[in-house]
Amino acid sequence: MTLIRTFTEGDEITGYYLLKKAEIKQTNAAPPKNYFDFVLADSSGEIPAKLWDVSAADKETYFPMMLVKVQGLVQMYREKPQMKINRIRKATEEDGCKLTDFIKSAPIQPIDLVHIIKQTAAGIQDSECRSVVEFCISKVEERLMHYPAAKAMHHAYYAGLAYHICRMLELGEFVARQRPFLNPDLIKAGIILHDIAKPEEMNAELGIVTDYSLKGKLLGHISLAANWVIEAAIALGIDVSSENIVILQHLVLSHHNLGEWGSPVQPQIPEAIALHYIDTLDAKLQAVEDALDSLPDSEEWTQPLRIIENKPIFRMRK
Numbered sequence: 001m002t003l004i005r006t007f008t009e010g011d012e013i014t015g016y017y018l019l020k021k022a023e024i025k026q027t028n029a030a031p032p033k034n035y036f037d038f039v040l041a042d043s044s045g046e047i048p049a050k051l052w053d054v055s056a057a058d059k060e061t062y063f064p065m066m067l068v069k070v071q072g073l074v075q076m077y078r079e080k081p082q083m084k085i086n087r088i089r090k091a092t093e094e095d096g097c098k099l100t101d102f103i104k105s106a107p108i109q110p111i112d113l114v115h116i117i118k119q120t121a122a123g124i125q126d127s128e129c130r131s132v133v134e135f136c137i138s139k140v141e142e143r144l145m146h147y148p149a150a151k152a153m154h155h156a157y158y159a160g161l162a163y164h165i166c167r168m169l170e171l172g173e174f175v176a177r178q179r180p181f182l183n184p185d186l187i188k189a190g191i192i193l194h195d196i197a198k199p200e201e202m203n204a205e206l207g208i209v210t211d212y213s214l215k216g217k218l219l220g221h222i223s224l225a226a227n228w229v230i231e232a233a234i235a236l237g238i239d240v241s242s243e244n245i246v247i248l249q250h251l252v253l254s255h256h257n258l259g260e261w262g263s264p265v266q267p268q269i270p271e272a273i274a275l276h277y278i279d280t281l282d283a284k285l286q287a288v289e290d291a292l293d294s295l296p297d298s299e300e301w302t303q304p305l306r307i308i309e310n311k312p313i314f315r316m317r318k
Contacts, residue, residue: 005044007081008298011074016091017042018102020208022062024054036062040070040083042102045294047074049083065205067091067099080303081296103206104294105158110145113162117144120169121192126185128236128244133189135232136196136225143199151202151209153307154283154290158207161198164282165191171278179274186271187278190251194279197224222262225252247271255279288313 001015021039026032036051036058049072051058062068071087091097106113121137124130137144149155149164168191176184201216201224202209215224226249233240250272256263257276267273284307291302292315300317304310 001042003044004040004042004047004296005294006297007047007074007083008296009074009076009081012072013074013083014069014071016067016069016095016097016102018099019062019064019066019068020046022064024059034059036085038062038085040068041104043104045104045296047081047083048077049085051085051088061090062088064210065099065208067095067097067102069095099206100158103158103208104290105207106155106160106163108159108163108166110159110162113159113166114141114144116166116169117162117192120188124185124188126244128238128242129185129189129248131236132229132232132238132245132248133192135235136193136228139228140196140199146207147199147202147204148207148209149195149198149283151212154287156207156209157290160207161195164195164286167282167286168278171282172274175274175278179270181270182274183271186247186251186269187274189248190255190271190275191278193225193229193248193252194255194275195221195225197221197228200224220262222253222256222264251275284308 002011002013004017007013017040019038020041021037023037024034025037026034034054036054038049038051039046040049069089069091070085072083072085074081074083118137121130121133124133144162146158148157148160155161155164169188172187172191176182176187198221201213201221203211203213229245229248229252230240233245238245247269250265250269254263254265254267254272255275257266267276287305287307291305291313295302295315300315302313304312
C-alpha cells in the first residue's frame with residue numbers, strides 16, 4: 001500500500017485508508033450539490049480528500065473511524081496535496097485489514113509506557129506523595145494504554161499521553177540531577193499528575209479525539225486533576241490542608257504557566273517552574289518531530305504549527 005507521506009501530484013492511488021473525517025458540504029453551484037469532505041489517514045500521515053456528487057446512500061454509508069478502499073488522483077490545491085476520489089467502498093473482513101494498522105501510535109508499546117509510569121510512581125520516596133500519585137494513576141490506568149495527550153496540538157495519537165509522560169520523566173530525571181536543589185519526588189509527581197485527567201477531559205477512540213467531554217468543556221483537565229489530588233487525600237486519610245497536598249495541587253494548577261494558557265496560578269515553587277518548561281520542551285519538540293515525520297517526501301516545509309506560534313518548519317536535506 002502506498003503511504004500517504006509519499007503521495008505526489010499526479011499519483012493514481014488505489015488502497016485502503018482510515019476515514020478520519022467525513023463531513024457533508026455543499027458546492028457554490030446553483031443549485032448547490034452535496035459533496036463529502038474527507039480526511040484519509042494511515043500510520044504515516046493524513047490527506048484531505050473530496051468525493052463529489054454524493055448520493056443519499058453515500059451519506060448513510062461513510063462515517064469517521066472506518067476503513068475504506070479508495071481509488072483516486074492526487075492533486076494540488078492551494079499548494080497542498082489532496083485527493084479526488086473516483087471510487088470508494090467500505091473495507092470488508094475479507095480484505096484482511098486491521099484498523100490498528102492505519103493509526104499513528106507511540107513508538108514504544110503502551111504496556112511498557114504504563115509500566116514505566118507505575119514504576120516511577122512506586123519509586124517516589126515521600127509516602128504521601130507516592131500514595132496520591134498512585135491513586136490518580138489507578139483512575140485512568142486502562143485508558144493510559146491508548147489515550148492521546150491532545151486533540152491536535154502534540155502527542156495526538158494512540159498512547160500519546162503515556163508517551164508524553166515518559167519522555168517528560170526522562171527530561172525530569174536529567175534536570176533534577178543537574179539541579180540538586182530541586183526535589184526529585186515533586187518533579188516525578190508533577191510530571192505524572194500534570195495531564196493525568198486528560199482521559200476524563202476528552203472522548204477518544206484509537207488515539208483520535210472525537211470531542212471534549214462535558215467535564216472537559218466545563219472544568220478542563222487541570223481542574224479535574226487538582227480535584228483528584230483532594231479526592232486522593234480524603235480517601236487516604238491525609239489532611240487536605242497539608243503542605244504535600246497543597247504543593248501537589250500547585251504543580252498541577254500552574255503547569256501551563258499563564259492564565260491565558262489555562263493555569264489559574266503561576267509557578268511559585270522551583271519544581272513547578274521546572275515542570276512547566278519540561279512540559280513545554282517535550283510538547284513543542286514532539287510536535288515538530290511529528291510534523292517532519294508526516295511531511296510528504298516531495299515537500300520541504302511543514303504546515304504552520306500552532307504550538308510554535310504558527311510557524312512552519314523547514315526540513316533540511318542531508
